[in-house]
Amino acid sequence: MATPISNSLHLPPSLGPSNTSVVQPKTPATHGTGLEAAGDTSGLNTAPDDQAIAYLREPADYFDDDGSDNNNDCQSCLGSPGMA
Amino acid sequence: MSFRPFAEPKFGLAARSLVRMLQAQPRVEDRSQVLLKLNRDLGDSWYPMYIKLLVVVGESAPTSAQTLLAEALAHGLQHGQTAGGTLGSWGVPVQLPAALAVAGQGFLRMSAARVLDPLAYLTVWFSQSTSRQPLPAEVFEKSVAAVLSLFDSSPPARAIYQAKLRADVASSAEGAYSATSLLRLGALVEAWSAGQAPHRVAATVARSELRPPTLNSLTRFTGRSV
Numbered sequence: 001m002a003t004p005i006s007n008s009l010h011l012p013p014s015l016g017p018s019n020t021s022v023v024q025p026k027t028p029a030t031h032g033t034g035l036e037a038a039g040d041t042s043g044l045n046t047a048p049d050d051q052a053i054a055y056l057r058e059p060a061d062y063f064d065d066d067g068s069d070n071n072n073d074c075q076s077c078l079g080s081p082g083m084a
Numbered sequence: 085m086s087f088r089p090f091a092e093p094k095f096g097l098a099a100r101s102l103v104r105m106l107q108a109q110p111r112v113e114d115r116s117q118v119l120l121k122l123n124r125d126l127g128d129s130w131y132p133m134y135i136k137l138l139v140v141v142g143e144s145a146p147t148s149a150q151t152l153l154a155e156a157l158a159h160g161l162q163h164g165q166t167a168g169g170t171l172g173s174w175g176v177p178v179q180l181p182a183a184l185a186v187a188g189q190g191f192l193r194m195s196a197a198r199v200l201d202p203l204a205y206l207t208v209w210f211s212q213s214t215s216r217q218p219l220p221a222e223v224f225e226k227s228v229a230a231v232l233s234l235f236d237s238s239p240p241a242r243a244i245y246q247a248k249l250r251a252d253v254a255s256s257a258e259g260a261y262s263a264t265s266l267l268r269l270g271a272l273v274e275a276w277s278a279g280q281a282p283h284r285v286a287a288t289v290a291r292s293e294l295r296p297p298t299l300n301s302l303t304r305f306t307g308r309s310v
Contacts, residue, residue, distance in 0.1 A: 050217055052132035055093065056139065057223045063103075063145035064096035074105065075125050077098035078133055079089035 087127050095133075099140040103149040106156055115156035116165060123167035131169030135202050139227050142234030150237035157234075158241035161201060161248045168199040171208050172215030202231050203245070204252060207269045210290070212262035225283075225290040228272070232282035242276075249273040 102122065109115045126134050141153050160166050200208060209216060210224040235242040253270045261269065268289055275285040 051089075052130065053217065053219060053223055055089075055095070055136050056132055056227050057220070058095070058136075061095035061099075061136070061140050062143070063140055063149070064094075064100045065146065065149075074098040074101035074122060074137065075087070077101060078093040078095070078126070079087055079130075081087060081125070 087125060087130050089130060089133060093133065095136050095140050096144075099137050099145065102137055103141065103145065103152060106152050112156060112159045113163075115152070116159040116163070116167075119156055119160060119167040120165060123169075128170050131205065134167065134169070135205065135227060135231070138202055138234055139230035142230035142232075147237050150234050151241075154235045154238040154241035157202075158238070158244040162244050166199060166201045168201050169205045170199055171205065201245075201248065203228060203249065203272065204269060206231070207272065207289075208261060208265045211265040211268050221290045225286045228289065229282040229286035232276060232285055236282060246273055246277050250277075 102118075105118050106115045109118060122137075123131070123134055138153070138157075141150055145153075157167070206219065206224055206227050208214065209219040210221070235245050249269060250273055253266060253273065256266060271292065272285060272289045275288055276282075280288070
């Protein structure tokens, strides 16, 4: 029998299952400052709905067209593949 | 494999990268495939991140970038290759336990969810009970306005999307959406087709008090008996 995903991870409380977590939208102050934790994959392999809402609510993301070279796939700016 | 988002995704940078990936493809069908691959890579759970990229481009990218993305999206909509997401309904989670998903071989998923384009996804998420937490009105309004702005950059793409939504409303009157979702989606495309500004369309749809659709209202909208 497959082990439920929610039982196989030790999740920070703020990133727990959607029905128990509290919406914690990111603050604009941490965005675009270069302080983002690139490579931090402390997220989940299931989507906590409040986090998805926070991404959509986040007001401080603008199309980054400053002319600097960038050859990344867009996914690599958002996260990374993880093992289910 | 499943996608795992960073704690602080860089949507602005990702949006630019996406546009550059699209610019590198000379054919619209290939640009549409780029979107499908991105959608697959993010997965159903993180489909809202895909929508966020559309929002960022719709809100802040140059018009040329908006047009490129809108027309690639429209190509997918027109050819049944929508980079869409699913929302489980009736309390059934979209991500079924592995054993159940294998046993169900798609039947349970098919009965509980349908692939939704970005505007339909936002509308259903906002309007009816799904497997996700409810989408707040202000987030719905902001996101819808941005997606509408994106498509307003290209009249042909806008016409394709409006036609697709009309067809969805006309064909889904028998239960694919809740009555509220159906009415709201119909109101959205009606206001959008009437030339209202994106923010006004979104605000109207988000804030209006909706009553369950009547046969008359649906017939008026779809132009045929339902």
